[in-house]
Amino acid sequence: MTSAIRAVIADDEALTRERVRALATACGLEVVGEARNGLEALDLIASTAPDLIFIDVEMPELNGLGVVAALEPDVVPVVVFITAFEQYALKAFDVGAIDYLHKPVTRSRFEASVARARERITQRTAAERESLVEGAAAMERERGFRSRFVVRRGNSHHFVSANEIDWIDAADNYLQLHSAKRVHLWRGTMKQAEDELDPAQFMRVHRSAIVAVDRIQSVATADGALVLTLRDESTVRVSRQYTERIKALLASRS
Amino acid sequence: MNTARSNRILALWWASAVVAGIALGALARSPFQPVGGSKVFPRLPGPPPDVPTLLYLIGVGSVAWYVSLVAFPALLLGARLVQVEDGSRWRVVALAVASVVGLFAFSAGVDYALTYQGAPSSPRLDAYLPLAVRQQLLPFIALVGVVVAIEGRRRARAHELERERLRAIVAEQRLVALTTQLQPHFLFNTLQSISTLLHRDVEAADEMLAKLSDLLRELLRHRDRAIVSLDEEIGFITIFLEIAQVRFADRLRFSIDVPAELRTGAVPLFVLQPLVENALAHGIGRQAAGGSIRISASRIADRLQIDVTDDGAGVAESAADGIGLSNTRERLQAAFGDAQSFSLVNRAGGGAVASVSVPWRVAR
Numbered sequence: 001m002t003s004a005i006r007a008v009i010a011d012d013e014a015l016t017r018e019r020v021r022a023l024a025t026a027c028g029l030e031v032v033g034e035a036r037n038g039l040e041a042l043d044l045i046a047s048t049a050p051d052l053i054f055i056d057v058e059m060p061e062l063n064g065l066g067v068v069a070a071l072e073p074d075v076v077p078v079v080v081f082i083t084a085f086e087q088y089a090l091k092a093f094d095v096g097a098i099d100y101l102h103k104p105v106t107r108s109r110f111e112a113s114v115a116r117a118r119e120r121i122t123q124r125t126a127a128e129r130e131s132l133v134e135g136a137a138a139m140e141r142e143r144g145f146r147s148r149f150v151v152r153r154g155n156s157h158h159f160v161s162a163n164e165i166d167w168i169d170a171a172d173n174y175l176q177l178h179s180a181k182r183v184h185l186w187r188g189t190m191k192q193a194e195d196e197l198d199p200a201q202f203m204r205v206h207r208s209a210i211v212a213v214d215r216i217q218s219v220a221t222a223d224g225a226l227v228l229t230l231r232d233e234s235t236v237r238v239s240r241q242y243t244e245r246i247k248a249l250l251a252s253r254s
Numbered sequence: 255m256n257t258a259r260s261n262r263i264l265a266l267w268w269a270s271a272v273v274a275g276i277a278l279g280a281l282a283r284s285p286f287q288p289v290g291g292s293k294v295f296p297r298l299p300g301p302p303p304d305v306p307t308l309l310y311l312i313g314v315g316s317v318a319w320y321v322s323l324v325a326f327p328a329l330l331l332g333a334r335l336v337q338v339e340d341g342s343r344w345r346v347v348a349l350a351v352a353s354v355v356g357l358f359a360f361s362a363g364v365d366y367a368l369t370y371q372g373a374p375s376s377p378r379l380d381a382y383l384p385l386a387v388r389q390q391l392l393p394f395i396a397l398v399g400v401v402v403a404i405e406g407r408r409r410a411r412a413h414e415l416e417r418e419r420l421r422a423i424v425a426e427q428r429l430v431a432l433t434t435q436l437q438p439h440f441l442f443n444t445l446q447s448i449s450t451l452l453h454r455d456v457e458a459a460d461e462m463l464a465k466l467s468d469l470l471r472e473l474l475r476h477r478d479r480a481i482v483s484l485d486e487e488i489g490f491i492t493i494f495l496e497i498a499q500v501r502f503a504d505r506l507r508f509s510i511d512v513p514a515e516l517r518t519g520a521v522p523l524f525v526l527q528p529l530v531e532n533a534l535a536h537g538i539g540r541q542a543a544g545g546s547i548r549i550s551a552s553r554i555a556d557r558l559q560i561d562v563t564d565d566g567a568g569v570a571e572s573a574a575d576g577i578g579l580s581n582t583r584e585r586l587q588a589a590f591g592d593a594q595s596f597s598l599v600n601r602a603g604g605g606a607v608a609s610v611s612v613p614w615r616v617a618r
Contacts, residue, residue, distance in 0.1 A: 013447065014502070014503045015501060015503070016450065018450050019449060060535040060536055084438065084439045085442060104442070104446040106449075
């Protein structure tokens with residue numbers, strides 16, 4: 001090991017952060033930052049690219065699982081969950097976290113956890129990183145349809161509510177979330193967005209387009225294909241494969 | 255409960271049999287000589303003034319009378335075995351009609367056989383039928399009607415009792431479950447705080463440990479109660495807030511403004527805790543400068559209203575229904591049904607106010 005392991009601590013409780021920082025420092029880790037909530041944690045991870053995060057599962061707004069689910073695949077630190085309550089600990093193992101710590105965190109337990117993390121940091125494969133993020137995302141999915149997206153602007157993260165989105169199209173590895181004439185980039189696939197959004201609210205109309213059903217203003221035909229005009233005046237082509245569904249939808253609405 | 259009821263029906267049956275026996279004996283020993291048929295089933299030549307004849311006139315001694323006496327308890331028992339799902343009223347009607355027809359056919363058959371037994375000539379069945387309908391159909395309709403009414407009432411009452419019982423059980427279990435569900439998160443976070451303080455400030459850790467002990471004492475004291483007085487709830491929430499004050503490193507201020515005369519009011523145990531916790535998480539926790547929480551109560555007519563007001567960032571639309579709050583809703587529902595209300599709204603000047611309104615009741 002040439003350099004110290006760089007760690008981030010995310011917990012909404014100041015006293016927990018204080019203790020974890022003290023323990024981490026005693027173990028020879030370099031604590032590069034502390035976050036008080038999920039969005040701060042994402043910002044911090046994006047700007048510092050740590051090797052390891054200690055993250056509280058239960059935080060207001062965006063919880064620990066939500067943070068992991070929103071990580072970009074190229075910056076996925078080793079994750080150690082901190083939890084006050086057993087039920088979350090079991091889930092933490094499900095998503096491939098390296099370990100979990102119960103509150104109150106003891107020195108011996110913490111040291112064992114750091115030892116495991118140390119080993120994994122050097123050996124981790126890309127596939128493991130991906131499965132961690134995917135596992136957390138899967139657990140988030142279990143809680144119901146996606147109501148918001150965590151989007152990144154520079155190193156700063158924000159929520160975009162699903163209700164604000166007019167339509168979505170694909171751009172390389174990202175989706176463009178069009179919301180009131182602004183575009184937010186979200187890392188993910190059309191398939192994922194289609195699966196996670198409420199089908200009563202959003203509809204796939206093209207290999208690379210999803211529209212919010214209630215934003216459809218008018219429908220025209222061009223070159224034999226349907227073209228939707230949305231409330232924000234953008235136009236979206238409907239591919240043949242989805243034409244019947246759109247027609248059925250429009251018929252049911254009129 | 256069920257066996258007691260069956261016993262009652264059996265007793266009724268025996269009573270009917272005894273009455274039938276007495277009537278039978280009275281008729282058998284009466285000096286009245288019928289014109290035709292047997293002595294037990296007499297037919298009347300004119301209006302004689304004696305008791306047996308009067309009994310006969312109101313139907314005693316007719317086949318329908320005996321059939322009714324015997325059939326009544328049997329019908330009652332039978333009716334209890336009938337399965338009636340919601341909305342299958344036609345089934346009941348069909349069964350009732352079938353019972354009437356069956357009883358009538360049996361009774362008329364017996365009557366016909368007995369009356370014309372040994373007579374030189376008997377009328378044809380189709381000539382006898384209108385007479386039988388006139389004499390026997392109405393009593394059986396009345397009988398079956400009475401049975402249906404009794405059974406219907408019994409079922410309605412049993413149903414009501416059962417529903418009441420289930421509701422009480424469910425409400426209690428839910429209250430207990432929901433109440434216990436609240437504590438672990440807080441408990442272990444507090445233990446973590448104490449653990450941290452031990453390394454920094456032993457006096458502060460000691461004080462916090464004492465407060466946590468107070469809190470646990472309160473929990474144990476109330477563990478088998480679902481409803482407490484507002485005073486007890488305020489006492490609990492005060493300790494809770496004092497602990498939170500340490501956890502939030504003095505970024506939290508709180509005040510409690512509850513008039514003495516309202517402190518006897520009944521509230522669900524720990525109803526305030528999730529509201530305060532929510533205010534801490536969404537109101538105070540996110541503000542670097544911290545904030546304050548105010549708990550106040552007022553009585554409006556027959557209702558007790560408790561407000562938890564914070565001056566934090568307010569609630570986001572998406573956060574307005576977090577786990578703690580749906581828990582509060584369920585507990586209020588379990589304790590007070592539809593007589594309660596709960597709201598969480600942003601205040602014009604910033605921050606949010608959570609309001610609980612329950613019917614005013616003095617706690618035991």
